[in-house]
Amino acid sequence: MEEKKLDINSIIGFVLIFGILAYMLWQNQPTPEELEAQEKAKQEQVEAEQKDKVQEQTLDVATTDYATGSGADSLQQVQLRNKLGAFAYSAINSSNKETVVESDLLELTFSNKGGYLSEVRLKQFVDYDSIPIYLVKDDNASFNINFGTTDSRILNTKDLPFIPSVTKNGDVTVVSMKLKVSESKFLEYRYELKEGDYMLDFTIRSQGLSDVINNSQEINLDWKLKGFRHAKSISYENRYTDIHYEYGGGKDDYTGARDADKDIKDVTWIGFKQHFFSSVLLTDKAFKTAHIKAENLVKDETIDTVYTKTFAAKMPLELQGGELSESMNWYYGPSDFKVLNAYGRNLDELVPFGWGIFGWINRYVFMPLFGFLGGFMPYGIAIVVMTILVKILLSFVQYKQFLSQAKMKILKPELDAIREKHKNNKMKAQQETMALQTKAGASPMAGCLPALIQLPVFYALFQFFPSAFDLRQKSFLWADDLSSYDTIANIPFNIPFYGNHVSLFPILASIAIFFYMRLTTGQNMSAQPQQEGMPDMAKMMKYMMYFSPIMMLFFFNNYASGLSLYYFISNLISIGIILVIKNYILDEDKIHADIQEKKKKPKKQNRFQKKMAEMMEQAEKQKQAQQKRK
Structure with a gap:
């Protein structure tokens, strides 16, 4: 191999490149004037x-x-x-100390710098680890009014020194935080704390500041909060942590578990809801506009363990005669339906009972019933008793559903014969099938409708148990908290969608669902007439019988054990009801005889059935006409 050598051309090239670079550096070096300016x-x-x-x-x-x-x-x-x-007068006469007051329910700490609440402790509650519940602490919240002054300054009250004073009048404690220009000219935050009340009266007012505050510039109120984790599962808690608000003269809405960034109008209250606890700012005079923002802080439950979401709300304030005057309220307390509903300000909407008929069922049926039962028995037993009562009330629906399936099972040989007879004419087969079902008083829809009736109850209870504050930290059997998951074993690693623990109630509920589906799937399949594509349908239903319990097992492992307890008891009772109906109530021979009697009698069709029959006849005639043309 010939050895490569550095030739003269390469050397000249390197020298030229070096020279060019040196020249460029020399040309671009700063002048003495530029060096002086930089210094x-x-x-x-x-x-x-x-x-x-x-x-x-x-x-x-x-x-x-x-x-x-x-x-x-x-x-x-x-x-x-x-x-x-x-x-400056306020700074000279203020101090760095904090002001602390308390009632039987709340312990409040006010920061003299900013004049807002720097700590809020709910005295009657602790978290999953027996640590006191703080809604505000360690700079997780801020409250600020941003405004301009007539001497061209932009100030933020959260950075300014307030002068505190505390007075007590019976059961009412008044905290006044004043940002002063002089003794007679000031901006005041006034808080009134009452015994036995989570609601604080809150007033923002200014006096003598019409020549200090610039009324040509926008004045904004900013409220921010990072929600602390209070529950065993931060991801489960975060699912029910969001912003709720009332607007437009009584309407309400919420952002949901997702991130949010939106503008709203005519806002009367904004609530930063943290599943079982809420921080709410209410106003007597609606804010014309508000901008709210929520951001999820839990990306990985094993790492993000302190905060759930960060919230922010920004509202413009208006001067009246050159002065600020806003009458408001603060609510710091539990997201308990009974407590919130007592205020009569639509705050019960913070409890997500569901929309429409689902919310109606929860508010007026399940909440009063559960409250009554929980008043004289343990809450775990109350869940069992309420489930039994609900299943008994719906047992007639299950009876109708099972009766319809039994009728379809008895008619199955005749329906199969019709399909075989008209296997080349599906329209004719469908006409005769409908005629037979109408005469016999049996219809697949008769089995579907009872199932649909149960859906609102099923979904309402799905919403009810995770939102029932009364279940929080109530134990039952091996579950130490019915509002959180029950743990019988810990796993040294995390399984996707399942977690790092084993909950027993979801396992029991999954087993009960499997046997319930085995009973109902077998009944449904035996009642279905044989037709094309049926083997595939049978396979799908068989797969569902196994897939649904597995889905239940994974989905509910991190859910409230009270909800899994309800599903376990509910499916056990359903299995019992089906066995009783099948073995002791329904007599297939009697049903068969009844069907034969009904077939002999002329059956009067309703308007819908007549219309369907006419449409099918017309379709059949059109098909026959097309065949003749061919």
């Missing part, structure tokens, strides 16, 4: 950062320095006025 810009940036730092420190130490007489009076006063303008 000056850096110095200005450092001075600006130091100035901001000094001003922030000044806000924090102003009160101490003025109270002790330390420091130069002129320096800090100039810095405060440069930073806050007219509100």
